[in-house]
Amino acid sequence: MPNNPSSTVLKAVPNAGDDTIARLLMRNAREYGNDIAMREKGRGIWREVTWSAYAEEVLRCAAGFMALGVKPGDAVIILGDNRVRLYAGMTAMSMLRAYAMPAYPGATLDELKHFFGEAHVVAALVEDQEQVDKILELRDAGTSVASIVYDEARGLNLYDAPGLQSWESLVEAGAKRLSADPDLRRHLIEESKPEDPAVFMHSSGTTGKPKGIVLSQKNVLSGARNAHAGGAFEYGEEILAYLPMAWVGDFALTVASAIAFRFTVSVPERQETVHRDLREIAPSLYLAAPRSWDHMLTAIQVGMENSTPLKKWLYHFFMDRAVEAERRKLNGLSGGPFERLGRLVGEKLIFGPIKDQFGLIHLKRAFTGGEAIGEDTFIFYRALGIKLRQLYGQTENSAFNAIQAPGEVKLHTVGKPLPGVEVKIADDGEILMKADSVFKGYFKNEAASAEALQDGWLHSGDAGYLEDDGHLVVLGRVSEVVFTQSGERYVPNYIENRLKFSPYIKDAAVVGAGRDELTAMICIDAEAVGHWAEVNGVPYVSYADLSQRPEVAELVKEAFVRVNKAVTEGLQLHRYVSLHKEFDPDDGEITRTRKLRRKVVEERYGQVIEALYNGAADIHVKAVVTYETGETGTVERTLLIREI
Numbered sequence: 001m002p003n004n005p006s007s008t009v010l011k012a013v014p015n016a017g018d019d020t021i022a023r024l025l026m027r028n029a030r031e032y033g034n035d036i037a038m039r040e041k042g043r044g045i046w047r048e049v050t051w052s053a054y055a056e057e058v059l060r061c062a063a064g065f066m067a068l069g070v071k072p073g074d075a076v077i078i079l080g081d082n083r084v085r086l087y088a089g090m091t092a093m094s095m096l097r098a099y100a101m102p103a104y105p106g107a108t109l110d111e112l113k114h115f116f117g118e119a120h121v122v123a124a125l126v127e128d129q130e131q132v133d134k135i136l137e138l139r140d141a142g143t144s145v146a147s148i149v150y151d152e153a154r155g156l157n158l159y160d161a162p163g164l165q166s167w168e169s170l171v172e173a174g175a176k177r178l179s180a181d182p183d184l185r186r187h188l189i190e191e192s193k194p195e196d197p198a199v200f201m202h203s204s205g206t207t208g209k210p211k212g213i214v215l216s217q218k219n220v221l222s223g224a225r226n227a228h229a230g231g232a233f234e235y236g237e238e239i240l241a242y243l244p245m246a247w248v249g250d251f252a253l254t255v256a257s258a259i260a261f262r263f264t265v266s267v268p269e270r271q272e273t274v275h276r277d278l279r280e281i282a283p284s285l286y287l288a289a290p291r292s293w294d295h296m297l298t299a300i301q302v303g304m305e306n307s308t309p310l311k312k313w314l315y316h317f318f319m320d321r322a323v324e325a326e327r328r329k330l331n332g333l334s335g336g337p338f339e340r341l342g343r344l345v346g347e348k349l350i351f352g353p354i355k356d357q358f359g360l361i362h363l364k365r366a367f368t369g370g371e372a373i374g375e376d377t378f379i380f381y382r383a384l385g386i387k388l389r390q391l392y393g394q395t396e397n398s399a400f401n402a403i404q405a406p407g408e409v410k411l412h413t414v415g416k417p418l419p420g421v422e423v424k425i426a427d428d429g430e431i432l433m434k435a436d437s438v439f440k441g442y443f444k445n446e447a448a449s450a451e452a453l454q455d456g457w458l459h460s461g462d463a464g465y466l467e468d469d470g471h472l473v474v475l476g477r478v479s480e481v482v483f484t485q486s487g488e489r490y491v492p493n494y495i496e497n498r499l500k501f502s503p504y505i506k507d508a509a510v511v512g513a514g515r516d517e518l519t520a521m522i523c524i525d526a527e528a529v530g531h532w533a534e535v536n537g538v539p540y541v542s543y544a545d546l547s548q549r550p551e552v553a554e555l556v557k558e559a560f561v562r563v564n565k566a567v568t569e570g571l572q573l574h575r576y577v578s579l580h581k582e583f584d585p586d587d588g589e590i591t592r593t594r595k596l597r598r599k600v601v602e603e604r605y606g607q608v609i610e611a612l613y614n615g616a617a618d619i620h621v622k623a624v625v626t627y628e629t630g631e632t633g634t635v636e637r638t639l640l641i642r643e644i
Helices: 021-031 053-066 082-097 109-118 129-140 169-181 184-190 217-229 248-258 272-282 290-305 309-330 339-356 375-384 447-453 492-499 526-536 541-547 551-568 598-604 606-615
Strands: 007-009 036-042 045-050 075-079 097-103 122-124 148-149 164-165 197-202 212-216 238-240 264-267 285-290 365-368 388-391 422-425 429-435 457-466 472-477 507-511 519-525 573-578 618-626 632-643
Touching: 007 573, 021 053, 021 184, 021 217, 021 248, 036 082, 036 109, 036 272, 036 429, 045 053, 053 082, 053 148, 053 169, 053 184, 075 082, 075 129, 082 197, 082 248, 082 264, 097 109, 097 197, 109 129, 122 129, 129 148, 129 169, 148 169, 148 375, 164 169, 169 184, 197 217, 197 248, 212 217, 212 248, 212 339, 217 248, 217 519, 238 248, 238 272, 238 285, 248 285, 248 573, 285 290, 290 375, 290 526, 309 375, 339 375, 365 472, 365 573, 375 388, 422 457, 447 457, 447 519, 472 492, 492 507, 492 519, 492 551, 507 598, 519 526, 519 551, 519 606, 519 618, 526 541, 526 551, 551 573, 551 632, 573 606
Parallel strands: 036 264, 075 097, 075 122, 122 148, 148 164, 238 264, 285 365, 365 388, 519 573
Antiparallel strands: 007 422, 036 045, 197 212, 422 429, 429 457, 457 472, 507 519, 573 632, 618 632
């Protein structure tokens, strides 16, 4: 580890002052009322909403929920895929000083029960019939929710449940209340303070039940300002709101930053149409997890392989040279005039059409975050002309902590701390942060709060270090630092992420704590490997069958060889097993954000782990799986132990 400074802080940015989400929204309505605030696609048509219309809808929603009895300190569950009305509902809660509590649309009843047990949930704002059914079932089980407001009426015409009503009836009631009380509008705009709640998020829950995280309006607006000062975005960005509403990155961009910096937010028709909708919108700013960038890369490569021989040849000719040029740039080397000429020709013939086809043609700022991204993927996009950068953030710090500046991109760092964010490294290697964007503690959890916040510093739980030039390197979770039998220190997540750099490996679990060597369990990526198998004539009948094919074993072995070259001899992987199923959040093996629940996985696959170390050539497994319908079934398979 290099000799690094103990801390770094960039210049502070102006604080939020008395700004609140409500006041900023009304400013936009007053000064930019005819500009487009939101778009939403339905039945193939984009519907636009101006700032003045959006602000009025939010006010009516707030007044409507007030009429339903929502008071300061109450919580309202927000449940469903991204919808303009659900965003309006979250914004309305900030006016009421209530908790907007977004949940993942795929959240199970048990997960929702946990949320209901944290705060006083009095109402739910949901997308459709599927989510209404969940809330009704929870209410039958004794939860406190009295009112359920739905966006999509399809399938609900014959429902006769107490407190169930449409969005239209809610805002109609709100409009009447605003008309009847001339002071109510001013009250809703002015009553909330910067210290009042903006959103009620949750930790990922990798080591237990998710912890409640209330971010104040000052927190999220400070985070947005820090990000803007650090060059993450400008006023008037075009963005696509496709990230899960329960993920802090979505709220930070789609609500806080969008209102503070007047973004135009487009909401896709549904998750299955995101790439098509992205192509139509062609945003200026795009944030995606590494897996999303990987999927798009796979789609680009598949498309080119299926094109004409000439296009295929041109693609490889220009892309190979652009990738090498980008590698030289990242190593501080510059090319000659022929390189620039090749770039111009390649942009005209290949790069520009690809970006246009995938909705990236107007992209000025592109980010990846959530976990490490594969080097090949990162360099590919930069070679394509999309200057992808890494962003590091946490829910507890309103999503924005550090960012790579355009001219200071390194493959192994997440950039420098943002203006207004101070970072230092504790003696044990933990990353500590201080900023106005940092939360005040976990909801009704004094013990966890005292552990996370000490002497004004947020203990991130991540291990890392600062380089001499102020760049931050993130290694993984401090809690996951473990030792081999010989005392070799390692972070499993660090190795797992590098295995997942392969487009053919979706998830990985590295095992080796207290043992003489490291092994791994992997889950193949069904889409990427399935397409590869189709192209190469490899037959299979199911995911489980495909996972055990010898051809697939050779395919993923490349990832293990690459990782073993990058680590010390004591941390090299010696054997692995390709599992018969993916890690599933419904089975409790990963979180909704695909973070590994290590304890659950190691207990559930204990026999497999033992087989990796006892010299067995294979292991017969029998597992219970949960289907999309909620029903369970049994899968049996003999898994082969592979040597590396």
